[in-house]
Amino acid sequence: MHTPDRPAVAPVLASVDDGIARLTLNRPDKLNALNYATIDALMARLDAIETDPAVRAVVLTGAGDRAFSAGGDIREFSGSVARGVAAATQEFVRRGQAMTARIEAFPKPIIVAVNGLAFGGGCEITEAAHLAIASERALFAKPEIRLGMPPTFGGTQRLSRLAGRKRALALLLTGERFSPAQALEMGLVNAVVPHDELIPAASDLARRIVRHAPLAVSAVITAVTRGLNMGIAEGLQVESEQFARMVPTADLAEGLAAWIDGREPLYQGR
Numbered sequence: 001m002h003t004p005d006r007p008a009v010a011p012v013l014a015s016v017d018d019g020i021a022r023l024t025l026n027r028p029d030k031l032n033a034l035n036y037a038t039i040d041a042l043m044a045r046l047d048a049i050e051t052d053p054a055v056r057a058v059v060l061t062g063a064g065d066r067a068f069s070a071g072g073d074i075r076e077f078s079g080s081v082a083r084g085v086a087a088a089t090q091e092f093v094r095r096g097q098a099m100t101a102r103i104e105a106f107p108k109p110i111i112v113a114v115n116g117l118a119f120g121g122g123c124e125i126t127e128a129a130h131l132a133i134a135s136e137r138a139l140f141a142k143p144e145i146r147l148g149m150p151p152t153f154g155g156t157q158r159l160s161r162l163a164g165r166k167r168a169l170a171l172l173l174t175g176e177r178f179s180p181a182q183a184l185e186m187g188l189v190n191a192v193v194p195h196d197e198l199i200p201a202a203s204d205l206a207r208r209i210v211r212h213a214p215l216a217v218s219a220v221i222t223a224v225t226r227g228l229n230m231g232i233a234e235g236l237q238v239e240s241e242q243f244a245r246m247v248p249t250a251d252l253a254e255g256l257a258a259w260i261d262g263r264e265p266l267y268q269g270r
């Protein structure tokens with residue numbers, strides 16, 4: 001039954017198949033624009049997935065045939081902007097930055113399947129995710145400059161780290177659209193596939209990861225994500241710490257023993 005504080009249609013759909021969660025941004029009539037309810041729902045879904053040992057990876061995509069996401073919900077955040085700096089920062093910027101930071105640091109791999117438009121926040125989610133596959137129908141843009149503002153969900157920070165300062169600045173300062181081929185070339189996505197093969201390709205990539213020890217997968221994500229924002233000496237320290245965390249685990253003993261025995265490892269996630 002529909003109640004006022006519980007929307008009839010979930011803003012983020014979730015299903016699990018063979019240990020891989022599929023999350024779907026679900027406002028297709030608004031091109032999956034990221035209103036506050038959608039961001040909060042995505043965060044809640046990630047909270048549930050983090051503590052569920054049965055889920056090993058996430059494929060994140062958008063509902064409908066047009067968009068992954070057209071970015072922050074302009075009508076909604078205009079209201080926050082109208083209420084001044086404190087409201088705009090708290091309600092809009094902090095919420096969006098928390099979402100992309102959560103995606104970036106999530107301990108299980110998150111693969112974005114870019115099924116259409118990825119503008120603004122949709123592009124920023126793609127930047128923050130560990131991996132991304134784009135449909136040939138995907139289209140990217142950093143259009144915030146056209147609204148008279150810089151990006152606010154990490155979009156001034158992560159793209160320049162991924163693609164280099166000048167390539168990022170050209171996209172950030174013009175707001176012009178760019179193709180999946182350009183996204184591939186600059187390292188924003190890992191692959192571009194025919195539209196019908198998008199979810200199978202993302203799921204296949206997830207399966208090729210989740211066959212490995214869960215703690216080791218998480219350690220790799222942590223070491224790369226934290227290390228990228230550090231000097232090499234500090235990053236090597238993080239790498240060493242992540243390895244040290246694996247030393248007492250049953251799964252490292254199993255991985256080494258299986259190799260020595262010439263058999264497939266059987267991991268237990270501990």
Ligand code: COA
Pocket residue numbers: 029030031033034070071072073074075117119120121143144147
């Ligand atoms: N915020 C809020 N609503 C959005 C939205 C956004 N970012 N992007 C699209 N929508 C809504 C439209 O208002 C429209 O709703 P309506 O049918 O109730 O009027 C619906 O989604 C479909 O979008 P529409 O603009 O009609 O589609 P289009 O094909 O003509 O244009 C875009 C597509 C992506 C070019 C256009 O929607 C757009 O410019 N969106 C904003 C992109 C942006 O600047 N994102 C960064 C925000 S920080």
